[in-house]
Amino acid sequence: MARVFKPVTRFPQRAGGPADRMAGFMAHLRLNGLRVGVEETGKALAALATVQATEVAETRMALKAVLTSSADDFARFDDLFTAYWHNPGRERAGQAQTKSGSGAKGVLALDHAQSSGAGTADRPDSDTTGEADQSGEGRRVGSRVTNLLSVDLRHVIDPADRAEAEAVAARLARAIRDRRSRRLKADHRGARPDLRRILRASLSTGGEPIRLYRRARPERPARLVVLLDVSGSMTVYAPIFLAFVKGLMTADATTDAYLFHTRLVRITDALRDPDALRAVNRLSLLAQGFGGGTRIGGNLAAFNHSYGKRLVSGRSMVVILSDGFDTDPPEVIGQELARLKKRGCRIVWLNPLKGWRDYQPVAAGMAAALPYLDLFAAANTLKSLAALEPELARI
Amino acid sequence: MSDWRGLQGDLAATGYVAGDDLAMALHLALMLERPLLLEGAAGVGKTQIARTLASLRDTRLIRLQCYEGLDAGHAIYDWNYQRQLLAIRAAAETGDAAHVEERIFSERYLLVRPLLEAIRQPVRPVLLIDEIDRADEEFEAYLLEILSEYQISIPELGTITATTKPIVILTSNATRDLSDALRRRCIYTYVDYPDRATEIAILRMHHPGLEARLIGQIVAFVQALRKEDLEKTPGVAEALDFAAALAGLGINDLTQDPVALQASLVTLLKTQNDRAAVPTEIAQRLAGKAA
Numbered sequence: 001m002a003r004v005f006k007p008v009t010r011f012p013q014r015a016g017g018p019a020d021r022m023a024g025f026m027a028h029l030r031l032n033g034l035r036v037g038v039e040e041t042g043k044a045l046a047a048l049a050t051v052q053a054t055e056v057a058e059t060r061m062a063l064k065a066v067l068t069s070s071a072d073d074f075a076r077f078d079d080l081f082t083a084y085w086h087n088p089g090r091e092r093a094g095q096a097q098t099k100s101g102s103g104a105k106g107v108l109a110l111d112h113a114q115s116s117g118a119g120t121a122d123r124p125d126s127d128t129t130g131e132a133d134q135s136g137e138g139r140r141v142g143s144r145v146t147n148l149l150s151v152d153l154r155h156v157i158d159p160a161d162r163a164e165a166e167a168v169a170a171r172l173a174r175a176i177r178d179r180r181s182r183r184l185k186a187d188h189r190g191a192r193p194d195l196r197r198i199l200r201a202s203l204s205t206g207g208e209p210i211r212l213y214r215r216a217r218p219e220r221p222a223r224l225v226v227l228l229d230v231s232g233s234m235t236v237y238a239p240i241f242l243a244f245v246k247g248l249m250t251a252d253a254t255t256d257a258y259l260f261h262t263r264l265v266r267i268t269d270a271l272r273d274p275d276a277l278r279a280v281n282r283l284s285l286l287a288q289g290f291g292g293g294t295r296i297g298g299n300l301a302a303f304n305h306s307y308g309k310r311l312v313s314g315r316s317m318v319v320i321l322s323d324g325f326d327t328d329p330p331e332v333i334g335q336e337l338a339r340l341k342k343r344g345c346r347i348v349w350l351n352p353l354k355g356w357r358d359y360q361p362v363a364a365g366m367a368a369a370l371p372y373l374d375l376f377a378a379a380n381t382l383k384s385l386a387a388l389e390p391e392l393a394r395i
Numbered sequence: 396m397s398d399w400r401g402l403q404g405d406l407a408a409t410g411y412v413a414g415d416d417l418a419m420a421l422h423l424a425l426m427l428e429r430p431l432l433l434e435g436a437a438g439v440g441k442t443q444i445a446r447t448l449a450s451l452r453d454t455r456l457i458r459l460q461c462y463e464g465l466d467a468g469h470a471i472y473d474w475n476y477q478r479q480l481l482a483i484r485a486a487a488e489t490g491d492a493a494h495v496e497e498r499i500f501s502e503r504y505l506l507v508r509p510l511l512e513a514i515r516q517p518v519r520p521v522l523l524i525d526e527i528d529r530a531d532e533e534f535e536a537y538l539l540e541i542l543s544e545y546q547i548s549i550p551e552l553g554t555i556t557a558t559t560k561p562i563v564i565l566t567s568n569a570t571r572d573l574s575d576a577l578r579r580r581c582i583y584t585y586v587d588y589p590d591r592a593t594e595i596a597i598l599r600m601h602h603p604g605l606e607a608r609l610i611g612q613i614v615a616f617v618q619a620l621r622k623e624d625l626e627k628t629p630g631v632a633e634a635l636d637f638a639a640a641l642a643g644l645g646i647n648d649l650t651q652d653p654v655a656l657q658a659s660l661v662t663l664l665k666t667q668n669d670r671a672a673v674p675t676e677i678a679q680r681l682a683g684k685a686a
């Protein structure tokens with residue numbers, strides 16, 4: 001902020017001494033989401049004792065070092081400080097102030113006005129009232145403070161949100177991957193001593209077990225296979241799901257990904273391309289037919305006949321991201337899922353429609369698929385995706 | 396009571412140009428005897444400040460490099476099992492079995508690791524806990540206990556209380572979120588890439604032989620490069636290497652020799668993709684703007 005502020009703030013006459021104002025400042029920070037408690041107030045006062053408290057810049061920096069605890073808070077602190085101590089919109093001179101919190105609340109509102117003015121999110125407003133009956137929790141709530149996690153993914157379009165989707169996916173992938181074997185393998189940090197090996201090695205040291213060997217249960221990562229539906233009905237979700245799939249891939253080098261609409265396309269290599277631009281080009285070449293009709297059953301059959309044979313085993317988890325609207329006869333889905341299931345894998349179906357209010361899996365394809373699924377879950381908000389973590393770790 | 400400006404000056408005299416935020420945070424950490432948590436991208440001088448502080452106060456720097464799977468045995472203390480075993484065997488031979496248990500759980504058989512070492516120094520050392528975000532969360536809990544009590548309890552030996560409180564500096568590259576409890580213990584500052592003036596001061600300090608004009612060009616070039624979409628953004632250390640490389644090649648103008656400039660980019664760009672992303676034309680354009 002390039003403005004030059006008067007070093008002295010007008011406080012109402014009723015306001016007490018510096019300690020009172022500091023307490024008010026802490027309340028102001030708390031209201032704005034900083035984690036500051038009684039202990040921090042003490043720290044702040046101690047810090048002020050070691051600097052020239054009459055120097056504004058010095059005070060600001062000292063309080064910043066003591067009261068912030070993350071990069072976000074650190075970046076916001078200067079504005080919050082200015083808003084409280086120099087705040088032009090704080091209150092008019094002479095206006096009575098009932099308690100220190102009310103001034104802070106005014107600032108809070110002001111702060112939101114500023115941040116939404118400079119806002120980054122290009123999300124559409126919650127306008128389409130006619131659509132409201134379709135969707136349940138996924139709808140945007142009518143508040144100015146948007147909670148990204150509960151925004152329906154149809155509305156998630158800006159790059160930061162995609163990054164968030166990728167992060168959620170990476171977390172999920174780790175939860176899935178983390179599986180342990182029951183067997184024990186040599187591991188120098190293992191919890192159990194490897195008695196047999198210790199005894200064997202002790203022979204060379206005259207029977208003294210000088211060298212300790214340990215064993216542990218090695219992790220047996222689960223292999224993830226993702227099938228993403230990019231047909232016409234899924235177009236609105238496709239970009240964010242692509243980011244989601246990319247996130248799943250980054251967490252583990254063995255994850256495999258496929259797109260399908262009328263054909264099945266392997267996109268693993270394209271998504272792994274470290275050059276983002278080239279990856280997009282490759283994807284758009286692969287995705288000819290993006291947004292067309294869907295043949296879920298036929299594509300599952302194609303998968304079972306080709307890649308499935310090689311890549312799916314008892315340690316695999318197949319994740320299908322689709323709304324279940326299929327142009328193939330519904331028996332085909334059931335038949336192919338049954339065949340897939342026989343390979344011993346777990347099958348998870350994430351359906352964006354499931355998060356909508358009153359959704360029933362009445363689409364014939366979806367109904368046929370249900371008996372073969374280990375998990376059938378909503379995938380219309382980032383929150384619903386994030387909530388899958390314990391579920392996926394369990395099955 | 397030393398002023399924070401004084402501290403900033405002392406640091407500069409020792410070869411570290413600290414921004415105002417950092418100097419203030421360090422000053423408060425020293426004054427309030429709190430750990431200092433530094434977050435920021437790699438290569439902005441987070442580790443270096445600990446080294447500089449140690450040499451400034453003429454004290455030891457004890458460093459604990461964190462990694463995934465770091466446990467108490469590697470960070471705090473461990474028993475020297477092999478030695479204990481030999482002692483038991485020797486005691487059995489000489490028939491001195493009565494006191495052996497007392498003996499093998501004494502200081503002589505203790506392997507002192509950095510955290511224990513740090514609280515047993517006669518002079519306040521600087522304890523650098525580097526890249527704490529790489530360690531597991533359970534290790535954070537150990538650390539929290541030590542940083543709040545400054546004592547370590549060893550069941551067989553009793554509690555060891557700090558003779559001096561070390562000056563603790565934690566660094567994190569923010570690859571994962573640290574626990575709130577740990578954050579709240581610490582004085583926090585975010586170390587960003589230095590601004591133009593600061594970076595010029597840093598380069599001038601480390602390469603006093605370079606022309607002021609070339610230093611200006613180097614800083615403008617590196618800062619422009621940081622705005623490019625790179626996998627690994629060059630830090631201050633890279634900028635210093637770059638300056639050294641240019642000095643070694645005898646270049647005194649960035650636009651003068653495209654081939655040499657391109658060759659010296661190896662000091663700034665550390666992955667194949669980044670190399671490919673800055674071909675000669677782009678490097679020349681950036682250099683032209685910087686000149």
